[in-house]
Amino acid sequence: MVKKKSKIEDQFFSIDNDLDEEFITANDQIANDIQNELDEDEDFLADSEQKDSLLLDKLRSLDGKKSKRLRTELVKGELDVILNSTKKIRPSDLLNSLSGIHDSGELKKIFSKAQSRTKVLDTPLPAYLSGKAQRLAAYSEEKKQIAKWDPVVRRNRAADQLVFPLKQPDYSLQTASAYTKAWKPETDMERQISEILETSENNLTDQKLLTQAELRAIQAMSLEEMKQKRSEFLKLKAMQMYQESKFKRLKNIKSKRYRKILKKQRQKEEQKQMDALESNDPVKFRQVVEQMEKDRMKERMSLKHKNTSKWAKKQAAFAKYNDQARDQVQQQLEIGKNLRKKLPQLEVKESDEEEAENEVEIETKVLENNPWMKMMEGVGGKKADEEKKEIASEFAQPKAFKQKEEIVVSENESESELEEEVNGEGLAEVTDVLRQSDGDEQAPQVVNIQPLIEDIKFEAKSRDKLSLSEAFADDDVVEEFRAQKKSVIESEKVKAIDLRMPGWGDWSGAGIDPNEHKKRQKNKARRLRKKLVIRPQDVLAREELERRDKGLEHVIISEKKDTRIAEFQISDLPRRFDNVHDFEAKIAQPIGRTWNPDFKFRKLIQPKIKTKLGSVIQPIDKDDVVKDIKKK
């Protein structure tokens, strides 16, 4: 029955075959167990029923009435024989009893045949039991299946970092051929285009050298014609190649001279063109020249081709290492220079020499008229004179003298340093002397200040070597510390607890003799003190009362809880740590960049879960996990 049911299910939900079998065997076993239990129960019931009926019959016979259930009793008796006999009765045994009757042989044959073929089905279980059996089997099977996830779950829980989505996209590149193979035209236009392309005769396939159209063209030509065309084609191709190689060669020439020649040629050409223009089309020539003039003006006004632009500065920075950058800067300067060049005057038709002379004259005139230039001349003149003199004197001075001067200079330096270091009185003399020497540069005085300096230095050193006691002569640190310790001891001392209340054990009022009362009072007070004042030495042991810093003169050990530190202390060890040492080690390990190299820092701050912005995270997939495991 169970098999039947599971087969029906098979039709709908496909289950793995082996899984199905396992499930069925488990199911059968449980069913058998339950059947056995059931049989035992029935036997027990039958026995008790039998006894009851016998008892009833006996009671009825006491009344003198004949038992009506005699027949059934007899049958029961027979059955008892059958049921109670240890030997099992087989159908063949029953057949043996038919031995006298004819045809019995045939009957036997038929019976044996039938017996060999058929198998008797078990009685079906009651619904509630079969359901339970199925449930048990299903659950145990599911448990087994789900246990396969255990290593995955464990791994994910222990992982330092989980990156979601778990299924990373495939980043492998698709080749063009793979793409085109997979591609299929979808829209109408695509379909039309692909149809045209496919049917075209100009498609070149891998196998053939020529396309269909080419082949047809070749076939259509005569041999002569073809040869001619071919030779023409080859010639053209060869020429093209020569030309290309020539240009390449020319381009690669690095000779400066060649380049200069080339440039001159170009300039000449340009000049020629200009001349031609002048003679042929003066209007246009004029325009060109005017334009050039304008450009020049603009260039002179602007800083466009000077090295002041942002770009130029950047290039200049690169120039040290980058030849290209340097060239570019140079080029720009060149452009500027060319643009700023003077142009030939349009009207002036005189010879070159005259022109030059004129120019010089104008320049001098301008210089004379310009008050700025005059001023500059005066200053420049003076300076130049001085420079000349200096140079002359330098050459005139003997070598030894120069050296002395240098010494003085070096001592000047040491002077300023010393002034900063020590403001000694003895120094004044030296500085005075030196200042004098400063004032008269032409005739420097050589003073030996070495011994003086040494004296000052010695003094400074001896001052450094003051003893501690001298330095702290005014404030008595030792005594202060002692007092502090005393106050700490006093404040931390365990104090006696006084439970006495005012007025206890005291009587007052009329009829009390004050003297007698005083005496009594004294005794009473003593008794009360003994009873109600709890002294620390009565409760605590001597070790507990003793301070830990008793013998230590320079130390205060306080055993009081410091509330300010308590803010930074945890009371219980966190659950994930086994001992205090581990926890402290964890806290002592810094994470920050200040204490760790960069790569370590990046590693330490990795978050436990990393997700990608805007991407959907799907649940873990069995197939992916299996793939991952196989890969590993």
Next chain:
Amino acid sequence: MKVKMLCRDPNDYVRETKKDIFKMPRNYDSSLHPLEVPREYSRALNSTKLERVFAKPFLGSLDGHKDGVHALCKHPTQLSILLSGACDGEIKIWNLAERKCLQTYIAHDGFVRGICMNPSASMFLSCGNDKIIKHWSYDPLSKSKSCDAIQTIVGKTFYTSIDHHFKKPVYATSGERVDVWDINHLEPVKSYSWGVDSHYSTKFSPVEHNILASAAADRSVILYDIRQSVPMRKVVLAMSSNQICWNPLEAMIFTVANEDHNLYTFDMRKLDCPLQVHKDHVGAVMALDYSPTGKQFVSASYDKTIRIFEANNGHSREVYHTKRMQHVMAIKWSLDDKYIISGSDEMNIRMWKAQAAEKLGLMKPREREQLEYGEKLKEKFKYFPQIKTIKRHRHLPRPVYNAIKENRIIKASRQRKEANRRAHSKPGTVPFVAEKKKAVVDEQE
């Protein structure tokens, strides 16, 4: 005269390009840095405080429903789409990014109890109190905005929830029985019932696709395998459960939202004792949803709050509430692990951030690094009293606050009573029972 002057060679400090990074010489010898722990502690304290300063989890609300929202459904592949069903029988499709309603369907008579979408997102299904299951086509690109169902199945009894299989065209409904349907059939393919006449909710496992769990009215949680003709196992809790959610990362783990204000996380194989009891709510927990990373879940409660729990922690790490939010009946965690969407009785759908203080949008690497460093520091020093208090502190609505206080007193009183009873009876007669075990009444085969 020689002039002494400071001199620096620009080659030593001027970068040639922006990407030129000079190595900063640093000595990492720990003896040279005696104050590293105090410095990191104060950094951790600062970032904990900043976290609380920037904790603004509420993003906005989607209003448009005319009755309480009791059903929500996420789009399986698109983050911006959300479906919601209200008590007046309306279903709305929302665009979360623009906070706009895209379409409205008059779907059912009475409550919409459940909505689910098929894995390819070509259609969605809904069921309601009117004993009807409807199939709707979902095609955002189609121009015709027809509001008619493509299939209407009239059932014999009411339906309380609906959930789609994660791979196959099969879905399950709960009601008087738990039915498994094929999408192309008008009759259920299978029906499961096990001594109970009403189921509150049913849910497919996202990992082991054929496993199904349902919460029933007899306080039980029942497990099914849709390949079998009978249920697998039943566990009876002290009070009935309202909803079930499976962990999307761990196949055997599921959590139930219970009427007794708690949530229980179970291992499917050991139903006699929950793995974890999640306490903190002060009202019946109506709904829950796992984060797609499986490390946390969010729960919605009748006490008008939303709480976020770590999956392996007994207490919530976060509580969300607003003045106007009433009983929260439905909750979802968005599939990018960033947002939480809640539907509540006062007709609003609310969007929240899953991490209250998280900065949304792209970040520069330096900023991200800084925040990650802060997170690690908070994690490192989280046991320290100052940081712990700042991190845990939340403002709560007065009723919730008072209820928590009251619960604390009740718990203490019970413990005291038990201790007294134990002290005054024969040793061994009053056993110690773990809090976890108290939740499970019976496990039936």
